[in-house]
Amino acid sequence: MYPSAMPPRQVKIGDAAAFAGTTPRAIRHYHQIGLLPEPERGGDGRRRYGYDDMIRLLWIRKMAEAGISLDDMRSAFDEARDIEEILSRLEDTLAVREADIKRQHAAVQRLQAVGSPLGLLSPLVTDRLSHIPADALRPSDLDALLVTERIFGPLGAAVQASTFIVLATHPDLRADADRLDAADAALDDSVDPHDPRVEELAAQHCAHHRALDEAVEADGLDAAEEKLFEIYDADLTGDEDVRMSAFEAITKMPYDFSPARMRCIELTGQLLALDGQGIPDDQGTPDDC
Template sequence: MHRSFTPPRQVKIGDAAAFAGTTPRAIRHYHEIGLMPEPERGADGRRRYGYDDMIRLLWIRKMADVGISLDDMRAAYDEAGSIEETLDRLDEALAAQEAVIQRQRAAARRLREAGSPLGLLSAVVTDRFRDLPPGAVRQSDLDALLVTERLFGSLGAVVQASSVIVLATHPELRAAEDRLDAAEAALDDTVDPDDPRVEELAEQRCAHMKAVEQAIEAAGLDEVEEKLYELDEAAPKEDEGQMTALEGIGKMPSDFSPARTRCMELAAERYGRSLSGDD
């Protein structure tokens, strides 16, 4: 005896989700935001979905696969917006996603070529260390570049990179840097900011900064900085909504004592005066 198969007139939410390739939770969300009307319920109080409901659910899934947002789908069904407006927004969103993917792929290439963590810095910073042997840049220098890049952008890190390169290629300057770092670290919370040692170390730090700057100029690294600045000025600017350097400094914790902070301030003041010819 031949038995014919008769499709159900209505199905439960689990069957509807399985057929459409989605989840019951997603369908409930469509109901909550008004994207799908509430279907009638059976005697057991559960939702039942008919042919028209399934057609709408399938179109929702197709639009989601294309990348159309739920809000745009709802507007399309409510006739509150044209499909052209929706497609324009979709095109902009996809272009933004494509740009993100391109940046991520470029970062992955830098990581492969430069290694981690150097390759995690901006390309313009990473490229400055291309000619240095592996391991020439200390982790502490990379940490400092990371903070500088966050506070002052990639060009700020580009300038600092010149100092890092000089320290990596001039053993005598690296040794002087290490001595000063150790002496400044000794300015702990027991040292008064007005202690004479603070003034002496600030003077030494200023002289060291001048020596590093001379080495930068002798190596022509300052010319590289100028070229990079020119390229940056010619490049289109994007507002990424980043915080200002002052805001960032106020949010970045520091374990420096008042005496060490004062030493840094004095050294910066003296170095600034020397650059302006007032010292």
């Protein structure tokens, strides 16, 4: 006996999409890119899909689930390309995705373990700061590490982490840093860049940097930095996530600094450079001081 309701010989786009597990919009896109031949329309002007159309839709669905691109599907159907080439390229793509998923999973685990945005920075930076309480780091500290990591890579930020370890464990140095930050903020647009206070503040910044360096050495943090350079490439711009040179990155990072504050930064840099050369302050005053 034949069933009372025979299956239709053709179906409309909505029924075809429902059976194949896709959407009418996707089917229309397949037509546009030539992946699925567009069927003839019925007397009502609507597309009608037959058995062969449905089979092709089901194969498209299976290939999409496997991660095969639409372009490669078209080539596979047309037999215009070796299937081995398609699968080899797909395997490479999946390997990249797998590596991305592993990195994302590791980042989530670090966030859970650290309990702060510090976990979003590279493992190199997170590990260096793991022995101090997360609340000992200020949001501005994390902001600075984020910028350094973008410009100089994880190794550069991991080296900079020594400064924030010292600030978190030496209240006197943190208080001095806060005082200098307040003085920097006072160098607004109303201050003449050649005001004597600018030169004096630069000297204070230089002295503060010296004190930080001494604390880093006294706490043995410099040994940890040397170990980092032994383990990792010393090229601070070699990180794969750095897409521009350090100079380009710095020139693209906006800072709303007044001319007086910019001159203070420049003078501080000159003093630190002279200090690094072992030149006494009274014999190595910057030319524009």
